[in-house]
Amino acid sequence: MQVYQAPLRDMRFVLHELFADDGFGDLPGFEEFSPDLYDAVLEEAARMAQEVLLPLNASGDIEGCRLENGVVRTPEGFARAYATFRDGGWAALASPPEYGGQGLPETVNKLVEEMICAANLSFSLYPGLTHGATTAIEGHGSEALKAAYLPKMVSGEWAGTMCLTEAHCGTDLGLLRTRAEPREDGSFAITGGKIFISSGDHGLTDNIIHLVLARLPDAPAGVKGISLFLVPKYLPGADGAVGAANGVSVAGIEHKMGLKASATCQIAFDGSTGWLVGEANKGLAAMFTMMNTERVSVGIQGLGINEIAYQSAVAYARERLQGRSLTGAQRPDLPADPIIVHPDVRRMLMTMRVYAQGCRALGQWTSRALDAEKHSTDPAVKQRAGDFVALMTPVVKALFTDLAFDAANLGVQVHGGHGYIREHGVEQFVRDARIAQIYEGTNGVQALDLVGRKMPAHMGRALRPFFHAVSALCEETAGHGDKAIAGWTAALHQSFGALQLTTGMIAQKGMKDPEEAGAAATDYLRMLGLVGIGYTFLKAAVIAQARLDEGHDDAAFYRAKLATAGFFFDRILPQATTGFLVIKSGKRSTMALPADAF
Structure with a gap:
């Protein structure tokens, strides 16, 4: 059974407690938003994800999308769910x-994205692609295009x-063939075909x-x-x-x-009217405004899958009876113990948990x-933040989705044969x-x-915010009074x-x-990425221990955070250290076999 309850307590922890000292807070434009408001938004988003989207996840996968007489049909219930999503302002x-x-920060938005992706990843792509498109239009479109299209796209x-x-x-986009012929009125006639277009029609x-x-x-x-061109499916009228x-x-x-419930389409443009977005012959830079936004969001998609796979596996492991604990029966009132008592099941569950x-x-x-x-008025903070985003965008996209796939597979393994059906x-x-x-x-890629790009750019400048933060934390906690920390x-x-050694080795x-x-x-x-996650777990552990020392009334949460960090x-x-040995071996064995010998 697919089980999901939004992990609101951990979300509040990362939102309010974990990064209070990172130098990226207190931004102009967010003064009117309080922590209580953010918590209320997360709670409402959780209800929407759990009650509206989750019930359509499995059924949408079974039904899928279909093309009927040139019209794409989404699964039963998706149109109503989207109307609820749109009308709720999400x-x-x-x-x-x-x-x-509504102008809320990305810190809150990404947590809401995680809930939507966990509850129904297919559904998430419909509003997700729209948000990315609005980002590109806002960054590069003319004022006329912004006025004509953004309000209705933003509203959903x-x-x-x-x-x-x-x-x-x-x-290799340099090979694309879609054509744009200029017209006298300043528009263009777009002709060509595109494939793999997420949310291409619905x-x-x-x-x-x-x-x-x-x-x-x-x-x-x-x-x-x-x-880059803006091409509507239907041309808006003067009104x-x-x-x-x-x-x-x-x-x-x-x-x-x-x-399967996400409509991935092959789209044909037959002299379609379009308008230039940004400068001629510089469309790739404009499109990358959207792509970089989407790459972080794809990483969040992975996080959502990781979380629902973990919760579903935990629910099953608590109920499934199989064998007895190696230390003796834990539930003598039952014919067998729940499989959550077994070390190897715990290994899988804990791995999924720490990944999430x-x-x-x-x-x-x-x-x-x-x-x-985006919002800082301090040039130094703005640059440091931009460097950090540039460095972490490929990491978030790739690492989060790799770990999500691993977690999803572990979830199937926990279920045994029942996971395979x-x-x-x-x-x-x-x-x-x-x-x-x-x-x-x-x-x-x-x-x-x-x-190839982020590490060497500006003499390694993008690495500095990350390296400095990790180094500072290690120095700060080196003499910590808690033995585990x-x-x-x-x-x-x-x-x-x-x-650090590996970075220098690769550069050389x-x-x-x-x-x-x-x-x-x-x-x-x-x-x-693993060192980055280690940094967050060490910060979390320091905070958790301090809360426990203070006698915080949510001691169970903080004890669990310490146990999770320990795993x-x-x-x-240790995989990070192993990575150094792997990379040190060089390309020789990877490139040794001639292409015709494969």
């Missing part, structure tokens, strides 16, 4: 107030998409606004000749109401292994930097999680971005030292041979 949560948004009346991929090109909104990459007739070859069809049609829907809590904390740190980058609903988590490692740039500090210091080898950096990239990303430092963080 689509506008973090959007700018000048376009009808209209939806948005991102149209990059074509049948012959994915990551009946949830009155209009769908496509952001399309295409080439102008005189565009230079490669990625330097790509422009802003939906008007005539715009030559946008659905050529097919993709039949996927997961996310660690990613939630690291995601919140990144969200605080997102807010500071549809009735319990947990095999869906594996199928849904798998795409998150691929779309918005495969995780291998994220790793290459980290070592002092030991965890030593463990983090050791892993951090290995990360990569300058001479780019394949050395390429061979190290994925292991390095995981290494950096991470004992069983998970």
Whole structure:
């Protein structure tokens, strides 16, 4: 059975307690929002996710989307759920107030995203793509485009998409062929086909606004000749109401292994009217405004799957009777003990738990930097936040989704044979999680971005906010009076030292041979991410111990936080040191076999 209750207590912890001293807080524009208001928003979001979205998750997976006479149909209940979502103001949560948004910070928005993704990942893509599209239009669109489209997109009346991929090109967008022919009125005729378009068509909104990459007739070859265009499914009339069809049609829907309730479409543009977003031949930079937003959100998708897989596995492990505890019967009143007494089941559950809590904390740190980058009036803070976001975006996207897939598989393993069949609903988590490692740039591409672009940029400047924070915490807690925390500090210091050595090694080898950096990239990303999670767990442990010493009335939560941190430092963080040994071996064995020998 799919089990989910929003982890509100841990969300409040990462929101209010964990990062109070990171230098990214006290931002202008958020003065009117109180912690009590944030908590109320999270509680309402939890109710919406649990009561409206979760009941449609399994049924939506079974029914899927279908194409009937050129019209895409979403599963039963999705239209009503979307109307409830829209009318509740959830689509506008973090959007700018000048376009009808509520203007809440990303720290809160990302926690709400996590709940939506946990309860129904397929559903999350419909408003999620729209939010990303509004970000691109806000950052690069003309004032006329903003005024005409953003209010209805922010409200959720209209939806948005991102149209990059074509049948012959994915990551290498320089090969795309979609054309944009200028018209005398300043618009463009867009002609071509796109595939793998999430939320490409559906009946949830009155209009769908496509952001399309295409080439102008005189565009230079490669990625330097790509422009971005806004292409509505229906042309708005002078009064802003939906008007005539715009030559946008659905050529097919993709039949996927997961996310079956999300309409992934093949879209054809036949002389469709579009308008340039940003400058000609600089569309990739404009689109990356959306893609970087989406990459962090995809990481949050992974976190959501991780959490529901964990909770479902815990519920099953508490009920499933199998064998007796190795130390003797724990439930002599029953014919067997619940499997949660067995060490190997505990190993799996604890792994899922630390992945979820660690990613939630690291995601919140990144969200605080997102807010500071956008809203801070201090140039130094703004730069530091921007550097941190640049560094962590590929880490959040890749690490969170890799760990989510691992957690979903562990969830199936906890269920045994019952995990492999549809009735319990947990095999869906594996199928849904798998795409998150691929779309918005495969995780291998994220790793290459980290070592090839983010690490060397500005002489390593993006690494400094992260490295300085970890170093400062290790120094601060080195002499901690609690023996466990002092030991965890030593463990983090050791892993951090290995990360620093590895960073220098990759930089040195990569300058001479780019394949050395390429061979190290994925292991390095995981290494950096694990050290980042270790930083959050050490901070959490220090706070938890202080709360216990104060006699806090929520002692059970803080004791559990310490136990969870202990498992991470004992069983998970050592992988970072292992990563150093793997990367040190170099590219030789990876590249030794000739291509024709595979």
